[in-house]
Amino acid sequence: MGVVCVYPYPVPEEKSGQQVVDTIQKQLELLGAHKSGNFFVDCESYQSNLQTATQQRLLHLFHNSEQPATCFSVLDNGMCLVSDLLFEVLILKLAEKKSGKDSYYQQRKGFKVESKGQRYELGDFIIKVGSVIVASNFRGILIEVEYSPCVIPSECWNLMKEFIQSFMGNIAENPPAHIKSKMDTVYTPEDTIQQYLEHFNNFRKATSASVPATPNR
Amino acid sequence: MADNQTDALIEAINFTQMLRASVTKVFDNLADGFQDSQGNEKALLNEFQKSLLAVNNDFNELERVGNGLYPLSVNSPNSVHLSIDPATDKTPLYSQLIQSYKWSNKAHELAGYVIGPLDQNAKLKRSMLIGSTLQAKKLRRVPPSGHAATTVYVDNIVTRLDQKMPDISMSITRPLGSSAILQVSLGKILKAVVALRGLIIEWVTVKGYQEDLYSEDGKVDLWSQSRYQVFRKVNDSATAATLHFYSPHNAELALQSFLHWFQSYKTLFSAPCSKCGKHYHQGSPPTWRDLRNTDPYHDVCKP
Numbered sequence: 001m002g003v004v005c006v007y008p009y010p011v012p013e014e015k016s017g018q019q020v021v022d023t024i025q026k027q028l029e030l031l032g033a034h035k036s037g038n039f040f041v042d043c044e045s046y047q048s049n050l051q052t053a054t055q056q057r058l059l060h061l062f063h064n065s066e067q068p069a070t071c072f073s074v075l076d077n078g079m080c081l082v083s084d085l086l087f088e089v090l091i092l093k094l095a096e097k098k099s100g101k102d103s104y105y106q107q108r109k110g111f112k113v114e115s116k117g118q119r120y121e122l123g124d125f126i127i128k129v130g131s132v133i134v135a136s137n138f139r140g141i142l143i144e145v146e147y148s149p150c151v152i153p154s155e156c157w158n159l160m161k162e163f164i165q166s167f168m169g170n171i172a173e174n175p176p177a178h179i180k181s182k183m184d185t186v187y188t189p190e191d192t193i194q195q196y197l198e199h200f201n202n203f204r205k206a207t208s209a210s211v212p213a214t215p216n217r
Numbered sequence: 218m219a220d221n222q223t224d225a226l227i228e229a230i231n232f233t234q235m236l237r238a239s240v241t242k243v244f245d246n247l248a249d250g251f252q253d254s255q256g257n258e259k260a261l262l263n264e265f266q267k268s269l270l271a272v273n274n275d276f277n278e279l280e281r282v283g284n285g286l287y288p289l290s291v292n293s294p295n296s297v298h299l300s301i302d303p304a305t306d307k308t309p310l311y312s313q314l315i316q317s318y319k320w321s322n323k324a325h326e327l328a329g330y331v332i333g334p335l336d337q338n339a340k341l342k343r344s345m346l347i348g349s350t351l352q353a354k355k356l357r358r359v360p361p362s363g364h365a366a367t368t369v370y371v372d373n374i375v376t377r378l379d380q381k382m383p384d385i386s387m388s389i390t391r392p393l394g395s396s397a398i399l400q401v402s403l404g405k406i407l408k409a410v411v412a413l414r415g416l417i418i419e420w421v422t423v424k425g426y427q428e429d430l431y432s433e434d435g436k437v438d439l440w441s442q443s444r445y446q447v448f449r450k451v452n453d454s455a456t457a458a459t460l461h462f463y464s465p466h467n468a469e470l471a472l473q474s475f476l477h478w479f480q481s482y483k484t485l486f487s488a489p490c491s492k493c494g495k496h497y498h499q500g501s502p503p504t505w506r507d508l509r510n511t512d513p514y515h516d517v518c519k520p
């Protein structure tokens with residue numbers, strides 16, 4: 001597992017999401033990347049339900065196909081717990097109503113976000129072109145680029161930037177905000193999840209702002 | 218020696234000409250026929266015998282001189298046949314060949330003179346010894362001892378190199394008896410296993426920072442390749458470098474030079490190529506380092 005950068009890719013008004021995805025994929029194939037299966041990153045959110053607590057807390061539960069036996073739980077204050085998949089069963093138990101008592105957690109309906117699509121490899125680079133789906137509606141494109149041999153973002157940032165710009169243009173002028181604060185530390189899978197959480201939150205906000213679904217679906 | 222040879226050659230050529238002349242004379246006489254007009258048969262026979270004797274003399278002389286000659290190009294006597302090649306454009310070949318043979322002989326001789334003084338300066342350990350002592354020392358060739366270094370000696374040298382090179386950290390294990398296995402790690406970039414025989418590098422395996430140097434049974438894994446393309450490329454360069462720095466007479470310096478060169482990979486991901494100025498090329502950063510000045514280059518940009 002190396003350093004990962006996730007960037008949203010703009011979808012112009014006159015084009016559909018699928019068209020843009022096709023263009024990017026064609027460009028990657030021209031660069032010499034080859035397909036290596038599918039990928040997904042998904043997120044479900046739970047809300048705390050304790051009467052004693054003054055405010056409700058959110059818990060985001062992530063899966064990443066790159067780490068298939070792991071689930072990531074992120075609190076809204078950014079704290080992250082990396083655990084075995086079984087942890088999910090525990091959360092589901094906590095979200096159950098028991099003998100008249102309210103559950104500890106409550107799943108937020110229509111809040112599921114998912115980014116999925118084609119996975120590519122080029123040398124030691126792994127590129128994932130993901131279509132973001134919020135409550136089963138297409139909302140945008142997220143591109144994830146991983147440089148697998150390196151674990152220190154500051155070491156390989158210039159290399160990654162050159163590569164990302166070769167097919168995405170100037171979108172990758174700066175490292176993603178989450179990485180910027182920890183350029184010299186060892187990158188972990190958790191950092192990828194934090195980046196996705198930030199983007200997923202933005203997509204959710206955009207969705208609730210424009211309630212009628214956008215036409216470019 | 219060469220002058221003698223030339224003189225003898227010229228002499229031989231002269232005798233050849235004389236022999237030809239006398240033989241021609243005999244045949245001329247024979248061809249003209251003997252007409253015994255005055256009944257002087259005896260005089261005619263005498264003259265014929267005289268010319269035959271002249272032929273005999275000339276031939277003996279030529280044989281004498283010829284025995285004193287020796288083939289010029291000892292190494293390739295067949296080259297003589299070049300001189301009798303009937304093709305006219307090849308006629309000068311033989312003389313040119315002789316010239317270059319002489320020339321290379323001379324160069325060899327001069328090189329023999331030069332090697333003495335140069336050898337004194339080439340020794341890395343300069344000493345004040347001059348004259349006969351040095352001569353004696355030079356003649357007594359020390360057999361290479363790099364492979365036979367004792368374990369204590371190797372330990373000392375590795376410890377010293379470890380302190381000397383701030384970017385590298387090394388540790389020694391000896392899973393295969395007295396031969397040391399060095400585990401070298403270079404910051405959070407990469408690590409390597411270097412197998413030594415005495416102080417001579419025998420094998421290098423390069424892997425990523427996150428990859429394990431131990432196989433599943435807990436032994437140091439010398440043989441498996443890195444999962445990542447970039448470290449496999451570095452591995453190839455490092456193997457080539459061990460050959461470049463190989464020096465059985467001064468194995469310590471060889472090891473030090475190799476490690477010094479290897480240290481330059483601390484910028485594996487961050488240094489741009491010295492030729493094209495870019496980081497990225499076909500899925501890789503510049504994975505090759507110049508063996509002298511450790512400048513980074515892409516595979517295709519090598520000078």
Ligand SMILES: [Zn+2]
Binds near residue numbers: 517518
């Ligand atoms: Zn280059």
